[in-house]
Amino acid sequence: MVRYADRAANVKPSTIREILHLTQQSEVISFAGGLPASDLFPIGRMREAADRVLSDAANLQYSITEGEVRLRELLAWQSAELADPSNFLVVSGSQQGLDLAGKLFVNPGDAVVVEAPTYLGALRAFDVYQATYVAVPSDGEGIEPSGVEQAFRNGARFLYLNPNFSNPTGRTMSERRRHQIVDLAEEFDAIVYEDDPYALLRFSGEFVPPMITMSSSNVLYAGSFSKILVPGLRLGWLSGPVPMIEKLTMIKQAADLHTSTTTQALAAEALADGFLERHVLQVRAYYLVQRDRMLQALTAHFPPGTTWTVPEGGMFIWVTLPVDLDATSLLSQAVAEGVAYVPGAQFFPNGGGSNTLRLAYSVATLVEIDQGIERLGRLIARSTS
Amino acid sequence: MVRYADRAANVKPSTIREILHLTQQSEVISFAGGLPASDLFPIGRMREAADRVLSDAANLQYSITEGEVRLRELLAWQSAELADPSNFLVVSGSQQGLDLAGKLFVNPGDAVVVEAPTYLGALRAFDVYQATYVAVPSDGEGIEPSGVEQAFRNGARFLYLNPNFSNPTGRTMSERRRHQIVDLAEEFDAIVYEDDPYALLRFSGEFVPPMITMSSSNVLYAGSFSKILVPGLRLGWLSGPVPMIEKLTMIKQAADLHTSTTTQALAAEALADGFLERHVLQVRAYYLVQRDRMLQALTAHFPPGTTWTVPEGGMFIWVTLPVDLDATSLLSQAVAEGVAYVPGAQFFPNGGGSNTLRLAYSVATLVEIDQGIERLGRLIARSTS
Numbered sequence: 001m002v003r004y005a006d007r008a009a010n011v012k013p014s015t016i017r018e019i020l021h022l023t024q025q026s027e028v029i030s031f032a033g034g035l036p037a038s039d040l041f042p043i044g045r046m047r048e049a050a051d052r053v054l055s056d057a058a059n060l061q062y063s064i065t066e067g068e069v070r071l072r073e074l075l076a077w078q079s080a081e082l083a084d085p086s087n088f089l090v091v092s093g094s095q096q097g098l099d100l101a102g103k104l105f106v107n108p109g110d111a112v113v114v115e116a117p118t119y120l121g122a123l124r125a126f127d128v129y130q131a132t133y134v135a136v137p138s139d140g141e142g143i144e145p146s147g148v149e150q151a152f153r154n155g156a157r158f159l160y161l162n163p164n165f166s167n168p169t170g171r172t173m174s175e176r177r178r179h180q181i182v183d184l185a186e187e188f189d190a191i192v193y194e195d196d197p198y199a200l201l202r203f204s205g206e207f208v209p210p211m212i213t214m215s216s217s218n219v220l221y222a223g224s225f226s227k228i229l230v231p232g233l234r235l236g237w238l239s240g241p242v243p244m245i246e247k248l249t250m251i252k253q254a255a256d257l258h259t260s261t262t263t264q265a266l267a268a269e270a271l272a273d274g275f276l277e278r279h280v281l282q283v284r285a286y287y288l289v290q291r292d293r294m295l296q297a298l299t300a301h302f303p304p305g306t307t308w309t310v311p312e313g314g315m316f317i318w319v320t321l322p323v324d325l326d327a328t329s330l331l332s333q334a335v336a337e338g339v340a341y342v343p344g345a346q347f348f349p350n351g352g353g354s355n356t357l358r359l360a361y362s363v364a365t366l367v368e369i370d371q372g373i374e375r376l377g378r379l380i381a382r383s384t385s
Numbered sequence: 386m387v388r389y390a391d392r393a394a395n396v397k398p399s400t401i402r403e404i405l406h407l408t409q410q411s412e413v414i415s416f417a418g419g420l421p422a423s424d425l426f427p428i429g430r431m432r433e434a435a436d437r438v439l440s441d442a443a444n445l446q447y448s449i450t451e452g453e454v455r456l457r458e459l460l461a462w463q464s465a466e467l468a469d470p471s472n473f474l475v476v477s478g479s480q481q482g483l484d485l486a487g488k489l490f491v492n493p494g495d496a497v498v499v500e501a502p503t504y505l506g507a508l509r510a511f512d513v514y515q516a517t518y519v520a521v522p523s524d525g526e527g528i529e530p531s532g533v534e535q536a537f538r539n540g541a542r543f544l545y546l547n548p549n550f551s552n553p554t555g556r557t558m559s560e561r562r563r564h565q566i567v568d569l570a571e572e573f574d575a576i577v578y579e580d581d582p583y584a585l586l587r588f589s590g591e592f593v594p595p596m597i598t599m600s601s602s603n604v605l606y607a608g609s610f611s612k613i614l615v616p617g618l619r620l621g622w623l624s625g626p627v628p629m630i631e632k633l634t635m636i637k638q639a640a641d642l643h644t645s646t647t648t649q650a651l652a653a654e655a656l657a658d659g660f661l662e663r664h665v666l667q668v669r670a671y672y673l674v675q676r677d678r679m680l681q682a683l684t685a686h687f688p689p690g691t692t693w694t695v696p697e698g699g700m701f702i703w704v705t706l707p708v709d710l711d712a713t714s715l716l717s718q719a720v721a722e723g724v725a726y727v728p729g730a731q732f733f734p735n736g737g738g739s740n741t742l743r744l745a746y747s748v749a750t751l752v753e754i755d756q757g758i759e760r761l762g763r764l765i766a767r768s769t770s
Contacts, residue, residue, distance in 0.1 A: 002574055002603070002629070003542050005492045005514070011635045038442040046445065050435035057423040060431065060615035092477055092619075096641040103513060107390045124639040128488060129390070157388050189387055218387070230445035232646035234477075244387070250396045254509040255640070256481040261617035263645050 007108070010127040014346075029372035030340040031359040034167060034315060037290075038363075040283055041230045042270065049269035053262065063261040065253040066090070067237070070268040075223070075237055087239050089249050092259045094197055094224040094236035098125035100248050100255065101158075101193055101220060101238075106131050111156040115143045117318075117347030117356070119167045119195065122160050133349035142173030145180045152188040159185065162195045163211065164202070165314025168347045168358040172312055175208045182211050185218040197224035197236070198314035200280045203288035205312035217241055225267055227315070228280055233263040287315060287362060293369045294361040301377030303384055308359075315362040318344070320355060322384050327357040334379055339372040392493070395512040399731075414757035415725040416744040419552060419700060422675075423748075425668055426615045427655065434654035438647065448646040450638040451475070452622070455653040460608070460622055472624050474634050477644045479582055479609040479621035483510035485633050485640065486543075486578055486605060486623075491516050496541040500528045502703075502732030502741070504552045504580065507545050518734035527558030530565045537573040544570065547580045548596065549587070550699025553732045553743040557697055560593045567596050570603040582609035582621070583699035585665045588673035590697035602626055610652055612700070613665055618648040672700060672747065678754045679746040686762030688769055693744075700747040703729070705740060707769050712742040715768060724760040 053059045066072065067090025076085050091097045098121065106112060108130035114122070116135035123133070134156055136147030148159060159181070163173035173181075185192045194211045212221035224236040238248060252258070294317060298308055305322040319341075321327060328343040344356025364372060438444045451457065452475025460473050476482045483506065491497060493515035499507070501520035508518070519541055521532030533544060544566070548558035558566075570577045579596045597606035609621040623633060637643070679702060683693055690707040704726075706712060713728040729741025749757060 002576060003490075004632070005488065005490055005495070007492075008489055008632060008636075011632065011639070013631075013635065033447075035447055038446050041442045041445045043439055043442055043445065047436060047439040050439055051432060054428055054432040054435055057426045057428055060426045060428065060617040061423050062418075062420055062611075062616045092641045092645075095639070099640045103390065104393055105388075105390055107392075110390070121639075121642070128636065128639050191387060226447075230647075231447045232445040234641065234643070234645040246398075247389070247393060247396065250398060251393075251513065254396070254480070254506075254513050255484045256477045256619065257506070258619070260477075260619040260645055260648050262615075262651075263648060266647075 007128055007130050010130060028335055028338050028340050029364055029368045029375070031361065031364060031372060032340040032342050033363065034360050035363050036227050036231060036315070037286060040286055042275075042279060045270050045275065046230070046266065049266050053265040053269050059262055059265040061261060063258050063264070065249050065258045067259060068261065068264040068268060071264045072237075074268060074271060075239070086242050087245060089238045089245050089252065090259050090264060091236045091238055091252065092256060093226065093231075093234035094195065094222050095121055095125065096252075096255070097222040097236055097238045098122050098193075098195070099128070100251050102126045102129040102131070103251050104247055105158045105191055110158065111151065111154070113148060113151045113156045113159040114349060115161065115166070116349065117168050117344060117353055118160065118349070119162050120346055122162075122195065123349050126160070135348065135350045138171070141177040142171070143177070143181065145177070145184060148181060149184055152184060152190055157188065157190040158193065159190060160193045160195065161211075164196055164208070165198045165311045165316070167314070168316055168342070168344065169318040170309045170311030170314060170316045171318070172205070172208060178208065178211045179214060182214040182219065186215055190218065192219045194219055194221045196221060197227050199223065200228050201284060201287060201315070202313035203284040203291070212239060220244060228276065228283060229267060229270065233260075233267055235259065235263055235267050284313070287313070290361040290364075290366070290369070291317070293366050294359065294373060297370050297373035298377075301374045303377065303381040305384065306380060315360050317359045317361065319357050319359060321357070321380060323355050325380065325383055326354045328354065330379065330383060334376060337375050337379055339375040339379075341376070392513055392515055395515060413720055413723050413725050414749055414753045414760070416746065416749060416757060417725040417727050418748065419745050420748050421612050421616060421700070422671060425671055427660075427664060430655050430660065431615070431651065434651050438650040438654050444647055444650040446646060448643050448649070450634050450643045452644060453646065453649040453653060456649045457622075459653060459656060460624070471627050472630060474623045474630050474637065475644050475649060476621045476623055476637065477641060478611065478616075478619035479580065479607050480506055480510065481637075481640070482607040482621055482623045483507050483578075483580070484513070485636050487511045487514040487516070488636050489632060490543045490576055495543065496536065496539070498533060498536045498541045498544040499734060500546065500551070501734065502553050502729060502738055503545065503734070504547050505731055507547075507580065508734050511545070520733065520735045523554075523556070526562040527556070528562070528566065530562070530569060533566060534569055537569060537575055542573065542575040543578065544575060545578045545580065549581055549593070550583045550696045550701070552583075552699070553701055553727070553729065554703040555694045555696030555699060555701045556703070557590070557593060563593065563596045564599060567599040567604065571600055575603065577604045579604055579606045581606060582612050584608065585613050586669060586672060586700070587698035588669040588676070597624060605629060613661065613668060614652060614655065618645075618652055620644065620648055620652050669698070672698075675746040675749075675751070675754070676702070678751050679744065679758060682755050682758035683762075686759045688762065688766040690769065691765060700745050702744045702746060704742050704744060706742070706765060708740050710765065710768055711739045713739065715764065719761060719764055722760050722764055724757040724764075726761070
């Protein structure tokens with residue numbers, strides 16, 4: 001038997017993933033995957049960009065680990081507080097940001113502080129570094145400061161948050177709460193990893209400033225082009241204090257040398273001349289229509305005793321079923337009846353949430369939203385009675 | 386002070402890198418960087434491929450971690466022994482292969498067996514996992530089996546090799562030696578990581594089969610499109626036994642979800658209809674001319690007492706200076722006189738090789754090769770006397 005490193009024990013296949021794999025080959029209406037709508041991809045613009053970018057061999061050559069200067073300038077220009085390209089590191093999709101941060105901050109056995117529920121991809125990234133988790137509950141404003149403070153007092157120094165239109169709950173952290181959390185991080189010299197891929201997808205409510213604007217030393221911010229341009233380029237970025245970005249750059253160099261020169265040049269070219277500002281208007285309007293349709297369908301078809309969140313942006317609604325229902329065991333039945341979702345228990349690192357589930361309204365058509373929610377509502381009503 | 390994980394102590398900036406950075410902004414003829422010649426990049430073909438690829442939104446959407454089926458089929462079809470796509474994992478450049486293997490196989494303090502000298506990028510990747518190194522010497526046929534056996538007896542279970550036209554030495558391992566090493570790996574249930582980015586760049590001598598064809602269980606093979614197509618796409622692959630590829634796939638999913646859908650589609654489209662077979666003929670012929678010119682220049686300008694390798698492929702020549710010369714301290718002078726190389730000591734994980742250096746003949750023009758080698762020869766002659 002070949003011998004694996006200890007950390008490999010934390011790398012396991014997901015049974016849920018296997019069930020959801022089935023939905024791709026069938027007539028199932030899926031609210032499971034967190035994919036952006038491919039209808040929104042600006043393929044004409046991308047082709048024009050490619051034609052220009054690929055006429056220069058430099059865009060096919062090796063490049064520097066930090067990322068293409070043109071792309072980092074575009075990011076720095078967008079960002080109010082971090083105005084210099086040296087505050088930015090281009091990464092191969094925001095999942096790589098999580099991996100690099102896990103490498104830099106997590107020793108085996110270290111406690112990583114997260115909301116419960118929290119983003120699954122973050123848990124999988126930190127699992128590899130043999131993290132343990134302190135799962136802090138949230139209220140209407142976001143993660144509870146008392147729980148975070150307790151975790152920091154007990155020695156934790158790394159807090160992962162997804163503050164805008166969170167995956168999986170769709171909830172947004174209040175400005176007051178953000179200040180409280182940043183103050184705690186500075187007091188204990190802990191790191192807040194601010195994962196913010198949906199920032200530009202706000203379609204209602206008021207803008208809330210990111211935590212990176214509230215601390216010059218203790219916040220590491222992660223952005224992504226996946227939801228605002230296209231995910232297939234695998235492009236994201238980290239921004240933070242220069243010494244931290246430098247350390248992460250060296251770690252990235254050992255991990256993949258640099259992110260594709262070609263995809264970076266494509267994105268920079270496609271986003272030039274204010275295209276991003278125009279394009280996100282369309283993306284927001286599209287998702288607002290999708291969200292509203294799903295909220296209407298939920299009201300029409302879900303039985304009393306179920307509740308759900310009303311996101312102000314992003315792609316997700318979080319549903320809480322009557323407490324005796326188990327969304328994980330319900331999934332096979334739902335798939336058999338032609339509708340899929342992600343059971344919420346997945347998102348709780350230390351257990352709980354068995355009566356919760358996540359719905360993505362980003363990819364289904366409006367008619368599919370009606371039909372799928374009706375099917376699911378019927379199943380839940382039948383299971384409750 | 387923010388607290389980093391223990392492994393971050395192994396992540397350090399390179400002073401050599403800083404010196405070589407200088408060479409990019411000046412009149413220095415550089416034999417330092419291991420870049421492929423951008424003159425060889427098939428930009429017309431890439432633009433045509435992009436035009437087709439980017440008319441389908443699916444090529445800009447999320448994809449599966451394993452890699453695009455079309456690309457893995459192309460790889461499987463090329464490979465004599467591993468004929469199924471499930472034996473392949475597409476990675477974001479071959480550097481990512483090293484990182485994933487480090488994650489899967491290396492516990493803190495584990496001994497990784499390498500040749501001395503060996504590829505620097507591999508050392509940097511394994512450093513992050515707190516590897517220690519057993520540096521085994523090589524003879525004309527490659528790494529010495531007695532040293533490998535001794536390391537395995539002492540508990541090491543992971544051997545890194547770059548058997549064809551090695552970076553940095555340009556040397557190739559004999560077939561007999563490959564069999565000996567694979568037999569040892571099977572006896573001790575160790576892993577041979579066969580890093581083979583230059584495989585298709587043989588321009589003289591006889592083909593030697595890769596070790597992956599000699600063992601169905603103990604070899605993990607890494608290939609790359611960087612030297613045979615373009616490096617800017619950041620595309621490589623791992624191939625090996627299915628259970629190992631599955632484990633690496635889960636690890637990759639946590640690291641970056643998947644490699645860019647777009648770059649994979651671009652490569653698959655560009656390489657279709659036998660383009661790769663035609664294109665590598667040109668690449669080989671080009672590098673043969675470059676190598677011959679550098680060998681001639683070395684014979685003409687280097688003083689007695691210096692020796693060098695004669696690679697049968699790839700991009701590198703390894704120079705051994707008189708034993709009292711230190712190539713590291715000579716570098717600043719060389720750069721001041723308008724020529725750059727990589728000091729060999731870099732490539733020895735446990736010290737040694739101070740009188741060695743690596744020359745890349747891939748990017749300089751023929752005239753630059755003459756001039757640069759003449760400058761370097763003069764400097765060495767002056768330093769020797």
